[in-house]
Amino acid sequence: MAARFQQLGWVADKPFAFHWGSDAWVKWATMALAFERLGVEEGASVLDVGCGSGWTTALLAEAGLAATGVDIAPAYLEMARARAERWEVDATFVEDDMESFALERSFDAALCYDALHHSTRPSLVVERIAAHLRPGGWVLFGEPSWLHEVSPDARRVQREYGWQERGVRVRRLKADCRAAGLGAFRRFFEGTRPYEGRLGPFAWQAVRLVAGNAHAAPQASVWLAARKG
Numbered sequence: 001m002a003a004r005f006q007q008l009g010w011v012a013d014k015p016f017a018f019h020w021g022s023d024a025w026v027k028w029a030t031m032a033l034a035f036e037r038l039g040v041e042e043g044a045s046v047l048d049v050g051c052g053s054g055w056t057t058a059l060l061a062e063a064g065l066a067a068t069g070v071d072i073a074p075a076y077l078e079m080a081r082a083r084a085e086r087w088e089v090d091a092t093f094v095e096d097d098m099e100s101f102a103l104e105r106s107f108d109a110a111l112c113y114d115a116l117h118h119s120t121r122p123s124l125v126v127e128r129i130a131a132h133l134r135p136g137g138w139v140l141f142g143e144p145s146w147l148h149e150v151s152p153d154a155r156r157v158q159r160e161y162g163w164q165e166r167g168v169r170v171r172r173l174k175a176d177c178r179a180a181g182l183g184a185f186r187r188f189f190e191g192t193r194p195y196e197g198r199l200g201p202f203a204w205q206a207v208r209l210v211a212g213n214a215h216a217a218p219q220a221s222v223w224l225a226a227r228k229g
């Protein structure tokens, strides 16, 4: 399994990689479409907060944006730089804490994908992102919903790797955005994977979809964009 993902260019020791597969392309399609609809144009500068192994940063760069990835983990940044080199794209990577970084420059747009929910102080992250946006600039958040907190997978990752695995509630995220001077909210939705090959994951997907339907919409990630006033 690990070898298969390595062949596909995935990071074999990334704890989140194995159950993703083609899901990543659904995520990327959602990001790309969202940025297009938000009017983020080729050549714009974009900050990728919690970029990890840099696949989103590299795809943003490949799409013609001037991409900068920030992450706290040096090992991930090493992978990100190697990926950018392998893909022959020009991206910059900075090691820093998303709760306190200060790059002394601003960006036309920002992405925070699958990272905010690891913070125990998300309002600080949102405030730092807002501080790095130019007026009128958009940030796009793509994070697991509150259901993530009860997901067996997330519980296992938290146990095995010691990561904080929280869910993101739209109301709370909007409140943090407003406090940081962000507004004009836009929601985006992605396709979901309703079926699984094995009984356990199928049961989990069924619970997730039923709960998701009851609460909001059956999407795996919450996609929220906010603009700096």
Ligand SMILES: C[S@@+](CC[C@H](N)C(=O)[O-])C[C@H]1O[C@@H](n2cnc3c(N)ncnc32)[C@H](O)[C@@H]1O
Residues within 6 Å of the ligand: 016, 049, 050, 051, 052, 053, 054, 055, 056, 070, 071, 072, 073, 076, 096, 097, 098, 099, 113, 114, 115, 118, 119
């Ligand atoms: C689930 S991974 C997602 C990474 C990347 N966005 C992706 O899609 O592959 C979460 C990332 O958040 C980063 N992270 C967690 N806490 C952080 C912090 N305080 N500051 C910066 N990055 C952080 C981790 O190092 C990790 O790379």
